[in-house]
Amino acid sequence: MSAVPALRAEGLSKRFSTTLAVDDLTLTVPPGEVFGFLGPNGAGKSTTIRMVLGLLRPSAGAAWVFGEPVAEVERAHSRLAYVPADVALWPAFTGQECLDLMAGLGPGTDLTYRAELVRRFELDTGKRARAYSSGNRQKVALVAAFATRAPLLVLDEPTSGLDPLMEREFRRCIAEAAERGQAVFLSSHQLAEVEAVCHRVGILRAGRLVEVAGMSELRRLRRTEVVVDLARPAPELDRLADLPGVVDLRRRSDLQISLSLTGPPGAVLRALGEVDVERLDVREPSLEEIFLDYYGEVPA
Numbered sequence: 001m002s003a004v005p006a007l008r009a010e011g012l013s014k015r016f017s018t019t020l021a022v023d024d025l026t027l028t029v030p031p032g033e034v035f036g037f038l039g040p041n042g043a044g045k046s047t048t049i050r051m052v053l054g055l056l057r058p059s060a061g062a063a064w065v066f067g068e069p070v071a072e073v074e075r076a077h078s079r080l081a082y083v084p085a086d087v088a089l090w091p092a093f094t095g096q097e098c099l100d101l102m103a104g105l106g107p108g109t110d111l112t113y114r115a116e117l118v119r120r121f122e123l124d125t126g127k128r129a130r131a132y133s134s135g136n137r138q139k140v141a142l143v144a145a146f147a148t149r150a151p152l153l154v155l156d157e158p159t160s161g162l163d164p165l166m167e168r169e170f171r172r173c174i175a176e177a178a179e180r181g182q183a184v185f186l187s188s189h190q191l192a193e194v195e196a197v198c199h200r201v202g203i204l205r206a207g208r209l210v211e212v213a214g215m216s217e218l219r220r221l222r223r224t225e226v227v228v229d230l231a232r233p234a235p236e237l238d239r240l241a242d243l244p245g246v247v248d249l250r251r252r253s254d255l256q257i258s259l260s261l262t263g264p265p266g267a268v269l270r271a272l273g274e275v276d277v278e279r280l281d282v283r284e285p286s287l288e289e290i291f292l293d294y295y296g297e298v299p300a
Protein backbone atom coordinates (compact mmCIF):
# COMPACT_ATOMS: atom_id res chain seq x y z
CA MET A 1 0.00 0.00 0.00
CA SER A 2 1.26 3.44 -0.95
CA ALA A 3 2.50 5.66 1.87
CA VAL A 4 1.33 8.75 -0.04
CA PRO A 5 -1.98 10.02 1.38
CA ALA A 6 -5.04 9.57 -0.83
CA LEU A 7 -5.98 13.13 0.08
CA ARG A 8 -4.05 15.84 1.85
CA ALA A 9 -5.07 19.42 2.56
CA GLU A 10 -2.73 21.96 4.11
CA GLY A 11 -4.08 25.30 5.33
CA LEU A 12 -6.82 25.16 2.69
CA SER A 13 -8.96 28.31 2.78
CA LYS A 14 -11.60 29.96 0.62
CA ARG A 15 -13.01 33.44 1.02
CA PHE A 16 -16.09 34.65 -0.89
CA SER A 17 -16.04 38.44 -0.36
CA THR A 18 -17.04 38.72 3.32
CA THR A 19 -17.62 34.97 3.93
CA LEU A 20 -14.70 32.82 4.99
CA ALA A 21 -16.30 29.60 3.71
CA VAL A 22 -13.28 27.37 4.52
CA ASP A 23 -10.74 28.48 7.09
CA ASP A 24 -7.25 26.97 7.28
CA LEU A 25 -8.27 23.34 6.79
CA THR A 26 -5.56 20.74 7.30
CA LEU A 27 -6.27 17.03 7.06
CA THR A 28 -4.91 13.76 5.70
CA VAL A 29 -6.85 10.73 4.47
CA PRO A 30 -4.69 7.62 4.02
CA PRO A 31 -5.47 4.96 1.39
CA GLY A 32 -8.18 2.54 2.54
CA GLU A 33 -9.75 4.97 5.01
CA VAL A 34 -13.40 6.05 4.93
CA PHE A 35 -13.28 9.62 6.18
CA GLY A 36 -16.55 11.34 7.09
CA PHE A 37 -16.69 15.08 6.54
CA LEU A 38 -19.48 16.18 8.78
CA GLY A 39 -21.04 19.58 9.24
CA PRO A 40 -24.34 21.41 9.23
CA ASN A 41 -25.67 23.18 6.13
CA GLY A 42 -23.36 25.98 5.08
CA ALA A 43 -20.35 24.71 7.08
CA GLY A 44 -18.14 24.66 3.98
CA LYS A 45 -18.20 21.00 2.95
CA SER A 46 -19.06 21.56 -0.72
CA THR A 47 -16.59 24.43 -1.01
CA THR A 48 -13.82 22.17 0.34
CA ILE A 49 -14.75 19.43 -2.13
CA ARG A 50 -14.85 21.85 -5.05
CA MET A 51 -11.30 22.95 -4.16
CA VAL A 52 -10.18 19.31 -3.91
CA LEU A 53 -11.60 18.71 -7.39
CA GLY A 54 -9.80 21.72 -8.83
CA LEU A 55 -13.14 23.41 -9.60
CA LEU A 56 -12.43 26.32 -7.26
CA ARG A 57 -9.08 28.01 -6.57
CA PRO A 58 -8.18 28.19 -2.87
CA SER A 59 -7.65 31.67 -1.43
CA ALA A 60 -4.80 30.10 0.56
CA GLY A 61 -3.32 26.68 1.19
CA ALA A 62 -3.19 23.65 -1.08
CA ALA A 63 -4.45 20.11 -1.53
CA TRP A 64 -3.05 16.94 -3.10
CA VAL A 65 -4.61 13.72 -4.41
CA PHE A 66 -2.09 10.88 -4.10
CA GLY A 67 0.64 13.50 -4.08
CA GLU A 68 -0.62 15.31 -7.19
CA PRO A 69 -1.53 18.98 -6.65
CA VAL A 70 -5.28 19.29 -7.24
CA ALA A 71 -4.59 22.07 -9.76
CA GLU A 72 -3.07 19.35 -11.96
CA VAL A 73 -6.62 18.37 -12.79
CA GLU A 74 -5.97 15.60 -15.27
CA ARG A 75 -3.43 13.78 -13.10
CA ALA A 76 -5.44 14.21 -9.89
CA HIS A 77 -8.67 13.06 -11.54
CA SER A 78 -7.04 9.94 -12.94
CA ARG A 79 -7.05 8.68 -9.33
CA LEU A 80 -10.51 9.75 -8.17
CA ALA A 81 -14.22 9.47 -8.82
CA TYR A 82 -16.69 12.10 -7.68
CA VAL A 83 -20.40 12.20 -6.89
CA PRO A 84 -21.82 15.71 -6.46
CA ALA A 85 -24.68 16.66 -4.16
CA ASP A 86 -26.85 17.67 -7.14
CA VAL A 87 -26.25 15.24 -9.95
CA ALA A 88 -26.82 16.68 -13.44
CA LEU A 89 -27.06 14.21 -16.33
CA TRP A 90 -27.45 14.65 -20.09
CA PRO A 91 -31.25 14.81 -20.34
CA ALA A 92 -31.66 13.12 -23.73
CA PHE A 93 -29.38 10.19 -22.84
CA THR A 94 -30.74 7.03 -21.24
CA GLY A 95 -29.28 5.95 -17.91
CA GLN A 96 -27.23 3.34 -19.76
CA GLU A 97 -25.86 5.93 -22.18
CA CYS A 98 -24.92 8.19 -19.27
CA LEU A 99 -23.14 5.29 -17.54
CA ASP A 100 -21.22 4.47 -20.73
CA LEU A 101 -20.22 8.09 -21.23
CA MET A 102 -19.05 8.39 -17.63
CA ALA A 103 -17.10 5.13 -17.91
CA GLY A 104 -15.16 6.64 -20.81
CA LEU A 105 -14.23 9.75 -18.80
CA GLY A 106 -12.93 8.42 -15.49
CA PRO A 107 -10.07 6.24 -14.33
CA GLY A 108 -11.52 3.06 -15.93
CA THR A 109 -14.60 1.01 -15.10
CA ASP A 110 -15.21 -2.54 -13.92
CA LEU A 111 -18.17 -3.45 -16.15
CA THR A 112 -19.06 -6.63 -14.25
CA TYR A 113 -19.21 -4.76 -10.96
CA ARG A 114 -21.19 -1.98 -12.66
CA ALA A 115 -23.83 -4.48 -13.88
CA GLU A 116 -24.06 -5.84 -10.34
CA LEU A 117 -24.49 -2.32 -8.94
CA VAL A 118 -27.22 -1.46 -11.47
CA ARG A 119 -29.09 -4.52 -10.19
CA ARG A 120 -28.47 -3.78 -6.53
CA PHE A 121 -29.57 -0.15 -6.86
CA GLU A 122 -32.60 -1.28 -8.91
CA LEU A 123 -31.73 1.28 -11.55
CA ASP A 124 -33.82 1.30 -14.72
CA THR A 125 -31.08 2.23 -17.18
CA GLY A 126 -33.42 2.27 -20.18
CA LYS A 127 -35.07 5.52 -19.13
CA ARG A 128 -34.01 8.93 -20.43
CA ALA A 129 -32.18 10.94 -17.81
CA ARG A 130 -34.70 13.81 -18.03
CA ALA A 131 -37.31 11.41 -16.64
CA TYR A 132 -35.19 10.45 -13.62
CA SER A 133 -35.99 11.71 -10.13
CA SER A 134 -33.11 13.34 -8.25
CA GLY A 135 -32.68 10.06 -6.32
CA ASN A 136 -32.32 8.13 -9.57
CA ARG A 137 -29.80 10.62 -10.93
CA GLN A 138 -27.87 10.17 -7.71
CA LYS A 139 -27.95 6.40 -8.23
CA VAL A 140 -26.51 6.75 -11.76
CA ALA A 141 -23.64 8.86 -10.40
CA LEU A 142 -23.03 6.46 -7.50
CA VAL A 143 -23.03 3.39 -9.75
CA ALA A 144 -20.62 5.13 -12.14
CA ALA A 145 -18.31 6.18 -9.28
CA PHE A 146 -18.26 2.85 -7.42
CA ALA A 147 -17.74 0.96 -10.69
CA THR A 148 -14.54 2.89 -11.42
CA ARG A 149 -12.85 1.40 -8.36
CA ALA A 150 -10.89 4.67 -8.30
CA PRO A 151 -8.41 4.72 -5.40
CA LEU A 152 -10.18 7.83 -4.02
CA LEU A 153 -13.95 8.32 -3.99
CA VAL A 154 -15.12 11.87 -3.25
CA LEU A 155 -18.80 11.85 -2.35
CA ASP A 156 -20.67 15.07 -1.55
CA GLU A 157 -23.84 14.25 0.44
CA PRO A 158 -24.52 11.43 -2.00
CA THR A 159 -27.52 9.87 -0.28
CA SER A 160 -29.85 12.84 0.25
CA GLY A 161 -32.31 11.50 -2.36
CA LEU A 162 -32.04 7.78 -1.55
CA ASP A 163 -34.70 5.80 0.29
CA PRO A 164 -33.66 3.65 3.29
CA LEU A 165 -33.22 0.42 1.28
CA MET A 166 -30.92 2.17 -1.17
CA GLU A 167 -29.09 3.89 1.69
CA ARG A 168 -28.36 0.39 2.99
CA GLU A 169 -26.99 -0.61 -0.42
CA PHE A 170 -24.86 2.53 -0.43
CA ARG A 171 -23.40 1.59 2.94
CA ARG A 172 -22.54 -1.88 1.63
CA CYS A 173 -20.77 -0.35 -1.37
CA ILE A 174 -18.69 1.89 0.91
CA ALA A 175 -17.68 -1.14 2.98
CA GLU A 176 -16.73 -3.03 -0.21
CA ALA A 177 -14.68 -0.07 -1.44
CA ALA A 178 -12.82 0.13 1.88
CA GLU A 179 -12.16 -3.62 1.83
CA ARG A 180 -10.54 -3.21 -1.59
CA GLY A 181 -8.30 -0.48 -0.18
CA GLN A 182 -10.04 2.51 -1.77
CA ALA A 183 -10.15 5.73 0.24
CA VAL A 184 -13.48 7.50 0.61
CA PHE A 185 -14.03 11.16 1.43
CA LEU A 186 -17.72 11.36 2.32
CA SER A 187 -19.40 14.63 3.12
CA SER A 188 -22.62 14.33 5.07
CA HIS A 189 -24.80 16.08 7.56
CA GLN A 190 -26.17 12.83 8.89
CA LEU A 191 -24.45 11.60 12.01
CA ALA A 192 -26.03 8.14 11.68
CA GLU A 193 -24.65 7.70 8.17
CA VAL A 194 -21.07 8.59 8.97
CA GLU A 195 -21.28 6.57 12.15
CA ALA A 196 -22.30 3.52 10.11
CA VAL A 197 -19.62 3.68 7.43
CA CYS A 198 -16.67 5.85 8.47
CA HIS A 199 -13.42 5.01 10.21
CA ARG A 200 -12.71 8.59 11.17
CA VAL A 201 -14.60 11.81 10.97
CA GLY A 202 -13.79 15.51 10.73
CA ILE A 203 -16.34 17.99 12.00
CA LEU A 204 -16.56 21.27 10.15
CA ARG A 205 -18.19 24.23 11.77
CA ALA A 206 -18.43 27.60 10.05
CA GLY A 207 -15.49 26.73 7.80
CA ARG A 208 -13.21 25.47 10.56
CA LEU A 209 -12.33 21.88 11.27
CA VAL A 210 -13.21 21.75 14.96
CA GLU A 211 -12.53 18.11 15.59
CA VAL A 212 -11.12 14.98 13.96
CA ALA A 213 -12.28 11.94 15.85
CA GLY A 214 -12.45 8.17 15.68
CA MET A 215 -15.90 6.63 15.75
CA SER A 216 -15.86 5.82 19.45
CA GLU A 217 -15.14 9.48 20.25
CA LEU A 218 -17.93 10.50 17.90
CA ARG A 219 -20.44 8.32 19.71
CA ARG A 220 -20.30 10.61 22.71
CA LEU A 221 -22.03 13.18 20.50
CA ARG A 222 -24.83 10.76 19.81
CA ARG A 223 -28.05 10.94 21.75
CA THR A 224 -31.67 9.96 21.34
CA GLU A 225 -34.58 12.21 22.24
CA VAL A 226 -37.42 10.35 23.96
CA VAL A 227 -40.90 11.72 24.76
CA VAL A 228 -43.22 9.52 26.81
CA ASP A 229 -46.98 10.09 27.02
CA LEU A 230 -48.59 8.32 29.97
CA ALA A 231 -52.11 7.01 30.35
CA ARG A 232 -52.00 7.98 34.04
CA PRO A 233 -49.50 9.87 36.21
CA ALA A 234 -46.43 7.85 37.21
CA PRO A 235 -44.34 9.82 39.72
CA GLU A 236 -41.99 6.84 40.06
CA LEU A 237 -40.55 7.77 36.67
CA ASP A 238 -38.60 10.55 38.38
CA ARG A 239 -36.04 7.88 39.19
CA LEU A 240 -35.25 7.57 35.46
CA ALA A 241 -32.96 10.53 36.06
CA ASP A 242 -30.63 8.24 38.04
CA LEU A 243 -30.28 5.66 35.26
CA PRO A 244 -26.99 5.54 33.31
CA GLY A 245 -27.11 7.50 30.05
CA VAL A 246 -30.21 9.52 30.95
CA VAL A 247 -29.69 13.26 30.72
CA ASP A 248 -32.04 16.18 30.87
CA LEU A 249 -35.11 14.41 32.25
CA ARG A 250 -38.05 16.81 32.15
CA ARG A 251 -41.57 16.44 33.43
CA ARG A 252 -43.57 18.43 30.90
CA SER A 253 -46.93 17.67 32.57
CA ASP A 254 -48.45 14.97 34.80
CA LEU A 255 -48.84 12.82 31.71
CA GLN A 256 -45.72 13.63 29.70
CA ILE A 257 -41.97 13.35 30.32
CA SER A 258 -39.04 13.85 27.98
CA LEU A 259 -35.42 12.80 28.25
CA SER A 260 -32.20 12.52 26.25
CA LEU A 261 -30.46 9.17 26.17
CA THR A 262 -26.72 8.82 25.48
CA GLY A 263 -26.27 5.07 25.97
CA PRO A 264 -28.13 1.79 25.44
CA PRO A 265 -31.88 2.10 26.12
CA GLY A 266 -32.36 -1.16 28.08
CA ALA A 267 -32.69 0.29 31.59
CA VAL A 268 -35.09 3.03 30.46
CA LEU A 269 -37.23 0.56 28.51
CA ARG A 270 -37.46 -1.73 31.53
CA ALA A 271 -38.59 1.16 33.73
CA LEU A 272 -41.16 2.25 31.12
CA GLY A 273 -42.42 -1.32 30.92
CA GLU A 274 -43.65 -1.02 34.50
CA VAL A 275 -45.93 1.98 33.88
CA ASP A 276 -48.84 2.63 31.55
CA VAL A 277 -47.26 4.25 28.46
CA GLU A 278 -49.72 5.55 25.89
CA ARG A 279 -47.26 6.79 23.26
CA LEU A 280 -43.52 6.77 22.84
CA ASP A 281 -41.76 9.18 20.49
CA VAL A 282 -38.09 8.41 19.83
CA ARG A 283 -35.99 10.44 17.43
CA GLU A 284 -32.42 11.28 16.47
CA PRO A 285 -31.62 14.96 16.87
CA SER A 286 -30.35 16.78 13.79
CA LEU A 287 -26.70 17.67 13.56
CA GLU A 288 -27.66 21.30 14.21
CA GLU A 289 -29.29 20.32 17.51
CA ILE A 290 -26.27 18.24 18.48
CA PHE A 291 -24.00 21.20 17.78
CA LEU A 292 -26.23 23.40 19.88
CA ASP A 293 -26.01 20.92 22.71
CA TYR A 294 -22.30 20.23 22.37
CA TYR A 295 -20.87 23.63 21.52
CA GLY A 296 -23.60 25.71 23.15
CA GLU A 297 -24.41 27.47 19.89
CA VAL A 298 -25.63 26.82 16.38
CA PRO A 299 -22.75 27.29 13.95
CA ALA A 300 -23.01 30.45 11.87
Ligand SMILES: Nc1ncnc2c1ncn2[C@@H]1O[C@H](COP(=O)(O)OP(=O)(O)OP(=O)(O)O)[C@@H](O)[C@H]1O
Residues within 6 Å of the ligand: 016, 019, 020, 021, 039, 040, 041, 042, 043, 044, 045, 046, 047, 048, 085, 189
Ligand atom coordinates in the same frame (compact mmCIF):
# COMPACT_ATOMS: atom_id res chain seq x y z
N1 LIG B 1 -19.96 31.01 -4.83
C1 LIG B 1 -20.19 31.49 -3.61
N2 LIG B 1 -20.25 32.81 -3.36
C2 LIG B 1 -20.46 33.29 -2.13
N3 LIG B 1 -20.63 32.53 -1.03
C3 LIG B 1 -20.59 31.20 -1.20
C4 LIG B 1 -20.37 30.60 -2.48
N4 LIG B 1 -20.38 29.23 -2.33
C5 LIG B 1 -20.59 29.01 -1.02
N5 LIG B 1 -20.72 30.17 -0.33
C6 LIG B 1 -20.91 30.32 1.13
O1 LIG B 1 -19.89 29.57 1.77
C7 LIG B 1 -20.38 28.91 2.93
C8 LIG B 1 -20.14 27.43 2.83
O2 LIG B 1 -20.98 26.86 1.83
P1 LIG B 1 -20.91 25.32 1.39
O3 LIG B 1 -21.86 25.15 0.25
O4 LIG B 1 -19.50 24.94 1.16
O5 LIG B 1 -21.45 24.59 2.68
P2 LIG B 1 -21.87 23.07 2.89
O6 LIG B 1 -21.25 22.64 4.16
O7 LIG B 1 -21.55 22.29 1.68
O8 LIG B 1 -23.43 23.19 3.08
P3 LIG B 1 -24.62 22.25 2.55
O9 LIG B 1 -24.67 21.10 3.50
O10 LIG B 1 -25.80 23.16 2.70
O11 LIG B 1 -24.31 21.89 1.14
C9 LIG B 1 -21.84 29.29 3.04
O12 LIG B 1 -21.94 30.40 3.90
C10 LIG B 1 -22.20 29.71 1.61
O13 LIG B 1 -23.25 30.63 1.61
